[in-house]
Amino acid sequence: MDIKTATKAIKHGDVSPVYLLYGLEKYQIKKFTSLLEEQLLQKEDRDFAIVNYDLADTPLQVVIEEAETVPFMVPRKLIFVRDASVFTAGKEGGKIEHRIEALLEYLKNPAEYSILIFLVYNEKLDERKKVVKALKAAGVVLAFAPLGxxxxxxxxxxxxxxxxxxxxxxxxxxxxxxxxxxxxxxxxxxxxxxxxxxxxxxxxxxxxxxxVARSTEQNVFALVENIANLRLEQALGIFYELLKQREEPIKIAALITRQFRIILQVKELAGQSYSQQQIASQLGLHPYAVKIAGEQARKFKSGDLRGILNRLADLDFQMKTGRIEKVLGLELFLLRLQN
CATH class of the missing domain: 1.10.8.60 (Helicase, Ruva Protein; domain 3)
Structure with missing residues (x-):
């Protein structure tokens, strides 16, 4: 089931006893949890009908006990469970001992007056785990990935x-x-x-x-965009604006290097027929950043990008060893890109 289908089902009163919401897009997850609250609870009931737990400091079995307990003064309750690392790879809950079998047993016969909502702010679930498979069979699992x-x-x-x-x-x-x-x-x-x-x-x-003020990273992004489009005056203008904001030239150079490295990686992966979404996942980037990097990549040959990265590595060495004045070094680098 996807988010759109799940949303429509909730609005029509078709509600799952258990939801697992995972992904990096916290804003979308928040919107979905707000929808659950709005559709399933009366405003005056929310103080008694919403329960919050964090598995970083609460054992999973305590959450299950809560789900099995009849709600007080309300017909139904929503139980939000954060830091649900029991569904992902790696450590599970730190020092807290979680009895996964308690959840597995609960999923066989969930309480009709409780809705469990697990929130996992992680890109992926561990599909090998028995608990993930069981929850997919008994509840609704929704992925909230960054928009393309x-x-x-x-x-x-x-x-x-x-x-x-x-x-x-x-x-x-x-x-x-x-x-x-x-x-x-x-x-x-x-x-x-x-x-x-x-x-x-x-x-x-x-x-x-x-x-709309730009962050340092977004300024560097725009600077590289101007370089790609041979707009030297605009690129230098952004560079001088960053200096006015007291940004360290070595940091600016590092961010420029990162952006050119991304452009090269996107160009090479696209050449291997990777999709935008696959490239984003491979490089740990937002799909929109991949889209823009792909547009920039078309304006450079792979050899030219490697040459730029080599020059940036040399510039970094010269700046850090005092062989060139930092601002002058970056100015010369930007000017030579147009030649």
Missing amino acids: GEELLGWVTKETKQRGCVLAPGTAEALIRNAGTQLQTLTAELDKLCLYAGEGGTIDLDTVEQL
């Missing part, structure tokens, strides 16, 4: 419309490049932009540039 490149753009457009605003062409991309790919951050920035534009207003590129 086009999906993220579509999400930004939809969220803007819901706020009564309109995005000018190219503005969604500019917003993501300034604010990053985290949905929580993008939501806050959209709230601010739509408040500024007003009901029915249009958010354009200038508005995004004025109101």
